């Protein structure tokens with residue numbers, strides 16, 4: 001089956017994806033699928049979405065040639081897709097702008113979301129504020145500590161932050177709790193999932209709303225590079241910024257797609273968040289995908305310096321792209337990410353999010369192995385302001 | 400169909416009462432005590448025991464049962480331990496039906512075929528995989544049929560009439576009607592709504608219907624028993640176990656209260 005047609009009507013990407021949820025939610029997901037299929041062909045919706053992307057988000061985001069960094073690494077030309085310049089500071093806003101229109105179209109009054117790094121929480125709270133809808137954001141207690149700046153932003157935007165202390169108190173547990181809220185309030189509540197994860201149709205919806213990133217790169221690379229880039233690089237947590245960049249290029253087999261997972265303390269230590277590199281197939285959060293788990297099927301604790309990558313699963317489409325060999329998945333560990341964070345900041349005056357820094361770290365390795373007439377586009381999925389506390393505390397500095 | 404589950408429902412019918420189905424988490428607070436709890440429940444008239452298979456991410460559970468899963472995982476209880484528990488229970492009991500309730504990922508860790516071979520061997524009667532709607536049933540259905548293990552299906556207040564027909568056609572053992580939109584331990588049971596929905600559901604199936612979620616005492620059990628063939632009670636038992644103290648006495652008293660309410 002052509003990737004263009006993915007997912008199939010059962011929400012599957014090969015064997016991955018699907019809809020593994022309790023019965024109460026199946027009808028709600030069917031309704032969401034039906035409404036999405038209708039609205040995505042509706043001209044009024046398409047116009048409103050495009051207009052919001054232009055005037056609220058500030059799209060298109062630039063494709064920036066990193067001249068000094070390219071010279072420093074001494075290989076392929078490096079271009080940065082500047083999602084960090086979007087309103088609210090990350091790619092996450094693209095998806096929320098789309099989903100809030102869907103929520104309104106479906107007559108929902110109450111918006112819920114999960115968040116790890118807080119970027120999706122901020123993005124959801126922003127669009128909820130703009131549309132005057134009640135908004136509740138679930139966030140692991142661990143992440144509330146390390147992303148305190150974003151917690152305060154979410155509150156300023158008028159949303160309620162609910163701390164989650166079950167399980168590992170991170171993104172996966174926030175998602176469990178959001179699902180529990182949704183099943184309880186399914187009549188009036190719309191759940192805006194923040195990555196290409198969860199039960200069908202979420203992986204598809206979130207991909208489609210983020211695909212604008214790759215679509216712009218398709219055009220921009222003809223102008224800036226004069227041809228297709230040779231390699232696309234993006235960090236992978238749930239996988240939305242990567243999927244948004246990769247999707248429009250899937251049929252262009254001459255373009256290599258590289259996703260970078262969080263290597264944490266190193267793949268060999270087991271303390272990481274790299275299910276595509278070191279996980280097994282399983283079922284979590286309504287989807288079949290690669291999972292970090294033990295032999296008895298318990299989901300294991302993950303580790304990453306970046307809250308947004310600290311997730312034991314990954315979007316099912318990535319699992320599929322890995323299995324068919326269309327995309328490659330590598331890791332960058334905490335230390336490499338921190339080093340990359342500093343390098344991009346000093347060399348280009350662009351401070352990336354710690355999530356993004358994993359992609360940047362891989363470019364540092366990849367670029368020198370390529371020729372000067374080749375090019376890499378890396379998705380700068382978000383800006384680093386939110387991570388300043390984390391970086392400072394690692395350096396032993398109190399702010 | 401598992402003969403045990405079938406016999407239980409026909410027996411309670413002739414006895415003019417409703418089946419009492421108790422849920423606890425396997426290994427909460429530890430596997431030895433779970434066995435004692437099961438036997439204590441039997442003494443006071445439980446008909447079917449649903450054993451929660453501990454999972455790290457029990458998405459459909461409220462706080463009470465989440466805590467039960469956490470306690471069981473802290474002492475390392477696995478699916479294999481839970482099979483052994485049933486084997487042990489069967490040494491002294493062949494009447495009470497046992498159903499495993501849990502989540503896809505732990506069930507799959509064994510593989511569907513091996514799971515059913517093991518289930519058959521130890522004398523398990525049915526499984527209820529919360530996050531396995533009919534569309535995702537895969538191999539479990541196939542191997543369950545070969546071994547007469549029942550696949551208990553959920554029907555929710557959100558399930559349409561057309562959909563519940565399909566679900567009923569694939570179910571065996573009994574139908575588990577989720578009485579509220581929500582998670583286990585929810586407090587918003589609306590008995591009138593439940594009665595209307597279950598009456599409609601009965602037009603689609605001859606299988607017994609058990610009602611669960613939000614039932615915690617004789618009053619709530621009595622409020623819906625008229626339309627039910629069985630009542631499922633979970634969170635309140637897991638809470639009692641979590642409280643500690645004389646767990647067996649607490650569990651016995653509660654089981655007695657409920658089985659009397661259903662007679």
Ligand SMILES: Cc1ncc(COP(=O)(O)O)c(C=O)c1O
Pocket residue numbers: 090091092116117118119120194195196235236237238239240241242307308309353355356381382383
């Ligand atoms: C800036 C940024 N990049 C990447 C991610 C990871 O998510 P995804 O893999 O869905 O792009 C996050 C998540 O919070 C983020 O904030």
